[in-house]
Amino acid sequence: MDLFSNLALGFSVALTLKNIFYCFVGALFGTLIGVLPGIGPLATIAMLLPITFHLEPTGALIMLAGIFYGAQYGGSTTAILVNLPGESSSVVTALDGYQMARQGRAGVALATAALASFFAGCVATIVIAVAAPALSRMALLFGPPEFTALMVMGLIAAVVLASGSIVASIGMVMIGMLLGLVGTDVTTGEQRFVFGIRQIYDGIDFVVVAMGLFGVAEIISNLADSHGRTSGSAEITRLMPNKADVKQAAPAAIRGTLLGSLLGVLPGGGALISSFASYSLEKRLADDPSRFGKGAIEGVAGPEAANNAGAQASFIPMLALGIPPNAVMALMIAAMTIHGITPGPKFLSDQPSLFWGMIVSMWIGNMILVILNLPLVGIWVKLLKIPYAYLFPAILVFCCVGVYSINYRVFDVFAMAGFGVFGYFLRRIGCEPAPLVLGFILGPMVEEQFRRTLLLSDGDFSIFLTRPLSATLIGATVALLLLMALPSLRKGREEAFREQD
Amino acid sequence: MGVQQQYLSGLFFIAFGAFAVWAGRDLTIGTAAEMGIGYTPRALAIGCIVVGCILLLQAFTVKAAEEGPRVSIAWRPLVLVTLMVTAFGGLLPYLGLPITVALITLMAAASGETFTWPMLVVMAVGLAVMSLLLFSTALNLQIPVWPF
Numbered sequence: 176m177d178l179f180s181n182l183a184l185g186f187s188v189a190l191t192l193k194n195i196f197y198c199f200v201g202a203l204f205g206t207l208i209g210v211l212p213g214i215g216p217l218a219t220i221a222m223l224l225p226i227t228f229h230l231e232p233t234g235a236l237i238m239l240a241g242i243f244y245g246a247q248y249g250g251s252t253t254a255i256l257v258n259l260p261g262e263s264s265s266v267v268t269a270l271d272g273y274q275m276a277r278q279g280r281a282g283v284a285l286a287t288a289a290l291a292s293f294f295a296g297c298v299a300t301i302v303i304a305v306a307a308p309a310l311s312r313m314a315l316l317f318g319p320p321e322f323t324a325l326m327v328m329g330l331i332a333a334v335v336l337a338s339g340s341i342v343a344s345i346g347m348v349m350i351g352m353l354l355g356l357v358g359t360d361v362t363t364g365e366q367r368f369v370f371g372i373r374q375i376y377d378g379i380d381f382v383v384v385a386m387g388l389f390g391v392a393e394i395i396s397n398l399a400d401s402h403g404r405t406s407g408s409a410e411i412t413r414l415m416p417n418k419a420d421v422k423q424a425a426p427a428a429i430r431g432t433l434l435g436s437l438l439g440v441l442p443g444g445g446a447l448i449s450s451f452a453s454y455s456l457e458k459r460l461a462d463d464p465s466r467f468g469k470g471a472i473e474g475v476a477g478p479e480a481a482n483n484a485g486a487q488a489s490f491i492p493m494l495a496l497g498i499p500p501n502a503v504m505a506l507m508i509a510a511m512t513i514h515g516i517t518p519g520p521k522f523l524s525d526q527p528s529l530f531w532g533m534i535v536s537m538w539i540g541n542m543i544l545v546i547l548n549l550p551l552v553g554i555w556v557k558l559l560k561i562p563y564a565y566l567f568p569a570i571l572v573f574c575c576v577g578v579y580s581i582n583y584r585v586f587d588v589f590a591m592a593g594f595g596v597f598g599y600f601l602r603r604i605g606c607e608p609a610p611l612v613l614g615f616i617l618g619p620m621v622e623e624q625f626r627r628t629l630l631l632s633d634g635d636f637s638i639f640l641t642r643p644l645s646a647t648l649i650g651a652t653v654a655l656l657l658l659m660a661l662p663s664l665r666k667g668r669e670e671a672f673r674e675q676d
Numbered sequence: 677m678g679v680q681q682q683y684l685s686g687l688f689f690i691a692f693g694a695f696a697v698w699a700g701r702d703l704t705i706g707t708a709a710e711m712g713i714g715y716t717p718r719a720l721a722i723g724c725i726v727v728g729c730i731l732l733l734q735a736f737t738v739k740a741a742e743e744g745p746r747v748s749i750a751w752r753p754l755v756l757v758t759l760m761v762t763a764f765g766g767l768l769p770y771l772g773l774p775i776t777v778a779l780i781t782l783m784a785a786a787s788g789e790t791f792t793w794p795m796l797v798v799m800a801v802g803l804a805v806m807s808l809l810l811f812s813t814a815l816n817l818q819i820p821v822w823p824f
Contacts, residue, residue, distance in 0.1 A: 228815075345727060346724055353721065367714075368700065398787055565784075565791065565799045568800075571761065575764040579765075579768065585766070585768060592762050596754065596758055605677040605678065634709030635708075
């Protein structure tokens with residue numbers, strides 16, 4: 176079968192000493208930065224981008240993927256040990272994980288998280304290997320109307336599935352798209368919104384935006400918020416779960432994996448929604464739901480498996496269609512573009528060794544994470560005890576050097592400062608910046624496909640509804656929006672996200 | 677979202693949209709069949725204004741009991757972090773990486789967090805050396821290193 180020869184190709188790429196080393200370094204640095212309180216995967220990847228700049232594309236991609244799941248994993252560690260989830264997808268892990276830690280079972284919680292994530296990672300890798308090629312073959316049938324409809328659906332789904340006001344999030348997407356359109360228009364070569372600033376003639380750099388909104392703005396928020404400073408953390412004693420633990424955790428991990436693999440592929444899906452869904456599923460299935468929130472091991476195993484599976488499955492639409500399902504994947508696209516790789520339907524057929532090498536390295540990376548994290552837990556604990564006064568200048572230096580080294584110009588550093596202030600204000604007025612980032616990447620793509628569609632139809636908007644595939648996608652989008660307008664569902668959505676506050 | 681947040685974000689979206697309409701006033705709009713470069717930006721800008729109006733409308737209709745959190749700005753970290761980043765950008769070309777890094781690390785003293793001077797100085801020197809070794813030596817990034 177094709178799959179095996181493809182995977183064999185992947186192993187031959189990923190198992191070279193050099194690439195294993197890149198994978199290891201990526202996972203290590205990803206965890207190291209991801210463990211720091213208040214820094215999510217997005218900021219971690221943005222900060223560590225410069226260390227991949229000088230690598231060749233395969234090595235760089237493998238390292239980036241390593242950084243990504245390292246950061247995911249680091250976030251869970253912080254959530255369990257100090258109840259400070261670095262990102263929203265490990266919020267649910269903190270609910271029961273931190274309680275386990277307080278009962279002296281921090282080691283067990285960490286090991287459960289690691290093993291559940293590893294299991295989920297293995298399954299998700301296979302899911303990617305099967306689903307991505309199928310999806311990219313399907314994408315070859317897509318014309319401009321279908322791509323437009325698909326991207327609009329992705330944007331709307333991302334907004335609905337995220338927390339916060341839906342109206343404001345739609346607004347953030349549009350602001351992101353507007354910012355994404357700044358610079359020289361690809362089709363006509365004319366300039367838009369450049370205000371005579373030479374440095375943005377090629378558009379605003381995505382890394383500058385992401386680093387400002389997530390790196391710098393998060394540091395400001397953490398300094399303002401006393402939670403960013405508490406560092407009372409738990410002692411680690413026993414690591415390995417016992418028989419009873421395994422019996423409770425294993426089925427939860429399996430259910431979480433399935434849920435994550437499914438939800439991760441959906442536009443707007445990914446780690447966040449998967450972990451929330453898994454937590455409520457486990458709570459519903461449990462014999463005694465009142466144990467949840469008091470250190471139930473299923474409440475760690477399920478969501479951890481789900482968020483890892485979801486995070487990896489969200490690579491599928493990114494790699495196969497070139498459409499990022501969430502903000503982290505948008506950053507991955509930007510990072511790949513720096514290395515001259517354009518993800519999309521042609522990526523797989525044009526560069527099979529790169530694609531399959533990356534897939535297999537994800538599996539290796541997950542294994543490295545388990546090997547790396549269980550013995551190194553003690554170091555992460557120490558890292559969490561460093562006072563924020565010493566920590567934040569170091570993080571800031573990483574952000575500054577990272578942004579500076581994209582184009583070697585100080586303009587980008589100043590622009591990052593500006594986006595940092597912008598991001599902080601957005602958060603204060605209740606607008607989450609994640610949809611903005613997604614809109615920023617998708618803006619120019621949507622415009623191009625939209626323009627082509629209407630050129631095809633000679634300005635007739637009904638083309639979106641007369642082609643069956645695009646009509647289905649538009650229908651699904653409208654249905655999604657209507658569902659959210661129903662009062663009962665809206666209440667359910669608010670409740671699902673309440674645990675986050 | 678609290679009521680005050682809805683007011684402020686509503687005004688923000690309207691202002692942003694209006695600014696985008698103004699900034700794109702000279703761009704060709706064209707027709708749907710032959711879009712000019714101003715077509716999508718104008719549509720998005722109007723979209724922003726609509727979103728802003730909806731948020732304002734929601735803010736007006738909420739009962740007083742559901743007012744939600746009030747917006748507060750932590751000026752000290754906001755100003756300090758912005759200053760640190762701009763200082764990095766401004767000083768780097770003249771002082772080089774290690775000295776710039778050490779200086780902005782020392783600026784952290786003004787953060788209001790608990791710290792001790794000896795430890796902060798150790799941090800500053802350590803970060804300066806580390807950034808030099810990591811970014812310049814190991815990763816070979818073309819960053820100015822010394823002031824001369």
